[in-house]
Amino acid sequence: MSSHARASGSRATTAEPAPASLRFGYGTNGLADLRLDDALSLLADLGYDGVGLTLDHMHLDPVAPGLAARTRRVAHRLDSLGLGVTVETGARYVLDARRKHGPSLLDPDPDDRARRVDLLLRAVRVAADLGAHAVHCFSGIVPDGTDTDTAWKRLTEALTPVLDAAASAGVPLAVEPEPGHLLAALADFHYLRRALGDPEPLGLTLDIGHCQCLEPLPPADCVRAAAPWLRHVQIEDMRRGVHEHLPFGDGEIDFPPVLEALAATGYQGLTIVELPRHSHAGPHYAELSLPFLRHAEQTAATVSPHPAPAHPQAAPPHGAPSTTPEGSSTP
Secondary structure: OOHHHHHHOOOOOOOOOOOOOOEEEEEHHHOOOOOHHHHHHHHHHHOOOEEEEEOEOOEOOOOOOOHHHHHHHHHHHHHHHOOEEEEEOOOOOOOOOOOOOOOOOOOOOHHHHHHHHHHHHHHHHHHHHHOOOOEEEOOOOOOOOOOHHHHHHHHHHHHHHHHHHHHHHOOOEEEOOOOOOOOOOHHHHHHHHHHOOOOOOEEEEEEHHHHHHHOOOOHHHHHHHHHHHEEEEEEOEEEOOEEEEEOOOOOOOOHHHHHHHHHHHOOOOEEEEOOHHHHHHHHHHHHHHHHHHHHHHHHHOOOOOOOOOOOOOOOOOOOOOOOOOOOOOOO
16 A cells, blocks of 8 residues: 555555565585585475575585486475575585685686586586576686686686586576686676677576675665576675675675565575585574574565665775685685
């Protein structure tokens, strides 16, 4: 009912439909001490809508034998629990026991780049078999001695077969801007998109904390700017200029406007809590996070649908590595 109708006592002749609730999940990289089945059961019991499944040695190992059969079992479990899923590829040591997140799509050795491409191709197949709404990935840090033009060339070449596979599978590939990486910010995503010819399967993973960390616009405005390409969302608290994933309330983000912006864009995917450095108390933070987000979502209903124009924030140096190398892709 409009404010005019309430003030005059008249009845509204039509009621606007209530906006659909956002779908919240929790990332398994924040539940690394739990068996996967225990993690899924916990999230379902807590009322989450889905899970961000990081393919790792303890959670649906993507390089161990029998991946297809193991994936079918996980698909059945997700279905029985009513959980949606996004497939994430930010495991620290799944490909190399000595190099965190190695090898990357930017490595000088073409065979090493091929190993990362193979992981992403496996992730696309897993995502298709699980009915996932997206596959997440990231560029990697520019190796020492590699110029930027060469790094972008390697990235576009490496992603081409992955995008072809994603198109065939009908699963979007959602690239995440990651502080300190070649593709660090929204502007870099658009550079990649244009370099690849704007392929339909290419989408965006937007990490709300990263927006607070380094984007020139506030997080809610980043959501609105990213809306046409948004395929996956990660969420946590963060402080300006410090790439450290924090529990809700420990950082600087005002969450109701962010969630209002997500709802207003019509985003239908999962919004995944991303607390990889808090696995030691993962069940505790999973239990706290969902009520926080639901309360913020309810509060967002009172936020003006026409927010005041945002003023750019003072940005840290573009793409600069943080003092605390955390995050979905750099934990």
